[in-house]
Amino acid sequence: MTAVSAPSDPAAATISKPRLDSIDTLRGIVMVLMALDHTRDFFSRDLAFDPTDLAKTNPALFLTRWITHFCAPVFIFLAGTGAFLATTRGSTRRALSWFLLTRGLWLVILELTWVRFGWLFNLDYHFSMGIVIWVIGWSMVSLAALIHLPRRLMVVFALLLIAGHNLLDQVEPESFGSLGWLWRIVHSGGMIQLSANTRFIAGYPLVPWIGVMALGFGFGPLLLRDPEERRHRLLVLGGIVTLLFVVIRATNCYGDAQRWSEQKDFLFSVLSFLNCTKYPPSLCYLLMTLGPAFLVLAALDRGTPRWLQPVCVFGRVPLFFYLLHLPFIHGLAVIVSYIRYGDASWWFANDPVGGSKVDLMPAGYGFGLPVIYLVWAFVVLALFPACRWFAGVKRRHHSRWLSYL
Numbered sequence: 001m002t003a004v005s006a007p008s009d010p011a012a013a014t015i016s017k018p019r020l021d022s023i024d025t026l027r028g029i030v031m032v033l034m035a036l037d038h039t040r041d042f043f044s045r046d047l048a049f050d051p052t053d054l055a056k057t058n059p060a061l062f063l064t065r066w067i068t069h070f071c072a073p074v075f076i077f078l079a080g081t082g083a084f085l086a087t088t089r090g091s092t093r094r095a096l097s098w099f100l101l102t103r104g105l106w107l108v109i110l111e112l113t114w115v116r117f118g119w120l121f122n123l124d125y126h127f128s129m130g131i132v133i134w135v136i137g138w139s140m141v142s143l144a145a146l147i148h149l150p151r152r153l154m155v156v157f158a159l160l161l162i163a164g165h166n167l168l169d170q171v172e173p174e175s176f177g178s179l180g181w182l183w184r185i186v187h188s189g190g191m192i193q194l195s196a197n198t199r200f201i202a203g204y205p206l207v208p209w210i211g212v213m214a215l216g217f218g219f220g221p222l223l224l225r226d227p228e229e230r231r232h233r234l235l236v237l238g239g240i241v242t243l244l245f246v247v248i249r250a251t252n253c254y255g256d257a258q259r260w261s262e263q264k265d266f267l268f269s270v271l272s273f274l275n276c277t278k279y280p281p282s283l284c285y286l287l288m289t290l291g292p293a294f295l296v297l298a299a300l301d302r303g304t305p306r307w308l309q310p311v312c313v314f315g316r317v318p319l320f321f322y323l324l325h326l327p328f329i330h331g332l333a334v335i336v337s338y339i340r341y342g343d344a345s346w347w348f349a350n351d352p353v354g355g356s357k358v359d360l361m362p363a364g365y366g367f368g369l370p371v372i373y374l375v376w377a378f379v380v381l382a383l384f385p386a387c388r389w390f391a392g393v394k395r396r397h398h399s400r401w402l403s404y405l
Contacts, residue, residue, distance in 0.1 A: 020085075020223060022300035025308055026293065027078050028315030030071040032380055035325050037068035039376040042333035042347075045366030047358050052275050054268055060369055062271050069278060072132055073289040075318070076209055079136060080216025081223065083143060088224065097144045099403065104140030106404055107133050110323070118326030120350060121334070127350035128200050130185070133322070135204035139213040142206075146214050155218035161211030166283050169257050189280050199353075205280040212286065231298045238294030245287035249273060255283040310384060316391045320405055324383055332375065341365075 041047070049056045051065035086096055111133040119129065146154050165187065173180035173188055181192045189205040222233055248255045250273075260272040276285035304312055314321050330347065337344035346360035358365075367375075394402050 020301075021304045021312055022297055023078060023081065023085075023223075024315035025300050025304045025312045026297050026315065027075060027318055028311035028313065029296075029308075030074045031314045031318050031321055032311060033068050034071040034075075034322075035329070035379055036373075036376045037065065037071070038326065038329055039379060040064060040372050042329050043336075043367050043372050043375055045364070045368060047356075047361075047366060054263060054272060054275065059267060059271065062275075064369060064372075066271075066274060069276075069285065070289045070293060072204075072209075072278075073212060073281065073286055074293045076136060076139060076212045077216035077219070077290060077293070079140070080143060080213035080218075081220050082216075083140075083147070083213075084217045084220025085223065087220075093147055097147055100140045100144035100147070103404055104137040104142075104144065107137030107140065107319075111137065114323060115326065118323070118330060121327075121330060121348045122350065124350055126198050129203055130200065131203040135206060135209045136213075138206050139210045142210045143213055143217060146210075147217065151218055151221075154214050158211040158215035158218060161208045162215065162286055163283055165208045165211075165280075166255055166257070187280065203279065208281060208286070212290075227301065231301050234294050234298035234301065238291050238296075238298060240291075241287055241294060242291030245284060245291055248287065249276070249284045255287075256285065257282065313384065313388050313391050317387050317394065317405075320390045321383060321387050323405075324386060325379060328383065329375075329379055332379070337365075 040051075044051075046057075046061060051057050051061045054062070083096060083100060086099075087093065091099070111130060112128060115131075115133050116128055117123070120127070146157070149157070168187055171183070171187070173183040173190070176183050181194075184190050184192055184202045185206060187205050187207050189202045192200045192202060194200055222237075223230060225233065249260065252259045256276050258275065258277045260275065261269075263269045263272050274288065276282055276288055278285055300308075334344045334347045337347060341362050343362075346357050349357065349360055351357055352359055390405075
């Protein structure tokens with residue numbers, strides 16, 4: 001995941017706007033939560049099933065997964081907001097457009113190289129994935145064009161993508177014949193068979209993420225208002241979006257292909273209500289995550305609590321943190337597997353055809369949530385010094401290439 005910090009014009013330094021710590025802190029929170037989800041991906045004993053599967057999960061495991069649902073929507077939205085704020089620091093639309101285009105393509109390359117290696121620890125390109133860095137990259141490429149539209153028109157376009165894309169849920173890739181792969185990349189997601197032995201997973205379809213980033217750009221001017229007015233508007237906006245989620249979700253008519261239902265008890269019924277579709281992200285999923293995020297942003301706008309200030313560091317160098325944490329967690333899993341089983345071959349393999357790495361693991365692999373939370377805390381603490389150092393480098397130096405990290 002990555003924030004936007006476009007190259008600035010030195011001549012415009014006198015009108016440069018300060019960074020908003022609230023944005024960096026919120027971004028840092030979602031980065032830390034993201035690390036929890038990825039720690040679970042490598043260390044959980046419950047990898048054989050989806051932790052949001054109410055027939056198999058328990059409340060603690062469900063909520064450990066569910067809280068991380070906030071990461072991608074909040075981060076992608078704030079990436080768009082960061083792009084707008086770059087225009088207040090002296091970057092022209094033309095310069096910002098070029099930056100978004102080049103950085104977006106750079107992120108796509110990183111997804112297919114470094115990030116892929118961080119997940120798989122091999123160079124066997126018979127299996128590849130397009131996940132969160134992939135979709136952020138293509139969303140930036142799209143935003144490079146969209147920022148030339150009038151802002152209101154861009155916001156309308158973004159809202160149409162977000163609110164209307166579920167109307168296309170019934171359209172199957174097979175409807176497009178030989179171009180079905182393109183529909184998977186754009187909307188439906190899923191496995192793309194590139195050749196007899198080569199597969200690509202479109203894990204994060206482009207729609208509606210392009211709309212989320214564009215909406216974040218359109219949201220930017222709100223952050224330039226007087227602090228009291230800004231906080232009031234954030235509270236109102238957060239309340240409206242959250243209420244809209246509750247109303248739409250309660251109707252069970254639109255906004256999520258996965259309907260909620262009454263379960264064996266009240267708690268599991270609540271979990272069913274919260275169990276919105278992430279792949280691809282439904283309207284309800286986006287409302288559920290962005291609404292509370294606006295409320296948290298309003299609270300953080302009053303000042304970052306001292307205990308959250310270290311988290312702000314991660315929010316200032318999110319891509320750097322992302323690129324470090326995956327191979328670090330994966331490497332820890334390899335070490336633990338060798339110690340425990342004398343083998344870790346499954347951590348260097350591609351997912352088998354028609355299965356997953358779970359099929360390659362020894363019976364009983366993994367740990368419960370207490371160990372996962374301990375490993376997560378260790379990962380965050382271990383990476384903090386490097387992130388603090390790099391945040392200092394970015395603060396002291398203004399080399400253009402640093403904007404790409």
